[in-house]
Amino acid sequence: MGVATSTFVVRWINFITMLFAIAVIVYGVWMSTHHDSCRKSLTLPVLGLGAAIFVISIIGFLGALKNSSILLWVYLIMLCFVLVAILVFTVIAFILTNNGSGHRVAGLRYKEYQLKDYHSWFLKQLNNTQNWKHLKSCLVKAEDCNNLSNKYKTLKQYKSAKLTPIEAGCCRPPSECGYPVVNASCYDLSFHPISSNSDCKVYKNSRTIKCYNCDSCKAGVAQYLKIEWRVVAIFNVILFVALSIIYFLGCCARRNAARSPTKV
Numbered sequence: 046m047g048v049a050t051s052t053f054v055v056r057w058i059n060f061i062t063m064l065f066a067i068a069v070i071v072y073g074v075w076m077s078t079h080h081d082s083c084r085k086s087l088t089l090p091v092l093g094l095g096a097a098i099f100v101i102s103i104i105g106f107l108g109a110l111k112n113s114s115i116l117l118w119v120y121l122i123m124l125c126f127v128l129v130a131i132l133v134f135t136v137i138a139f140i141l142t143n144n145g146s147g148h149r150v151a152g153l154r155y156k157e158y159q160l161k162d163y164h165s166w167f168l169k170q171l172n173n174t175q176n177w178k179h180l181k182s183c184l185v186k187a188e189d190c191n192n193l194s195n196k197y198k199t200l201k202q203y204k205s206a207k208l209t210p211i212e213a214g215c216c217r218p219p220s221e222c223g224y225p226v227v228n229a230s231c232y233d234l235s236f237h238p239i240s241s242n243s244d245c246k247v248y249k250n251s252r253t254i255k256c257y258n259c260d261s262c263k264a265g266v267a268q269y270l271k272i273e274w275r276v277v278a279i280f281n282v283i284l285f286v287a288l289s290i291i292y293f294l295g296c297c298a299r300r301n302a303a304r305s306p307t308k309v
Contacts, residue, residue: 055117055298056109058291062102069095101127109298117299124292131285138278141166142271145264147210150220154207158264165269171263181257182267183236190216190255192230203229210272213254214265218248 073092101123108116145163146157160168170176184190190210193216199204204226208216217232218224222245224232231250238245244259255260 053109055291055294056106058294059102059105060110060210063099066095066099066102068165069098079261099125105295114299117295121292121295121299124295126290128285128288128292131281131288135278138281139276140164142278145267145271147268152204153175153220154205155213156210157219158210158268160264160267161259163264163267163271164232167267171267177263183264184211184215184262185253188252191230191252197229198228205290210268211262212263212265212266213261214259214278215262218256218259219244219261222248223247239282 071091073095073155080273101120104116105120107113108120141164143164143191143304145167150157153217160171164209189212189306193203193212197206216230218238219240221240224234224236224245227233227293228236230252234248234250244256244261247259248254248256275289
């Protein structure tokens with residue numbers, strides 16, 4: 046690959062990623078002004094990612110623009126660290142999300158989840174009192190459970206609904222309890238549960254209690270996190286391939302800059 050071609054490609058690729066990084070930083074700043082504490086917890090990672098992409102991109106852009114071997118070396122080293130970090134995170138994400146799957150229940154269109162099925166790391170995080178207290182407050186504020194009665198007006202609609210993992214685990218008692226359904230937000234708790242599952246006694250119809258302290262709710266959150274992590278892991282695979290190609294082009298640009306009499 047010629048000097049002009051490699052430096053031109055690296056220059057414009059990094060210009061585009063700089064614009065992307067600015068967009069990420071702006072989004073992070075917007076999140077920092079948001080009053081939802083659940084979303085605020087993501088502010089620093091988002092700002093950090095945006096800043097890292099911006100710094101690396103501007104170094105690569107300047108290195109290609111000035112045909113600077115030194116700047117391109119710095120760019121390649123930083124990009125290499127990013128590639129390694131993405132690879133490590135992706136492998137860990139696939140390992141952590143390898144376990145856990147829902148259980149089919151006769152008559153239901155959705156699955157129910159059990160906490161014991163998931164990786165021990167998820168169990169440790171979800172069983173941590175402080176972590177769960179924070180997550181539970183987020184679930185209560187989201188009011189997904191209380192909105193079920195608005196989504197499903199009739200008992201027939203509710204029974205045939207395809208609930209999300211969190212709705213299935215946090216908004217209702219496990220099916221094995223046997224509580225008769227009154228509507229999407231209420232169960233007949235005067236019925237004596239037919240199961241010894243502790244979640245049966247924990248569930249309440251109160252909008253702030255529901256099954257938020259149930260293991261089934263933690264399992265629903267674990268399933269939600271598993272899905273989210275899998276999406277991120279797949280995105281990281283695509284990102285890793287794209288950055289590897291950029292890294293290869295950067296290597297070509299650095300080698301050509303080293304040969305050029307105009308190198309810095």
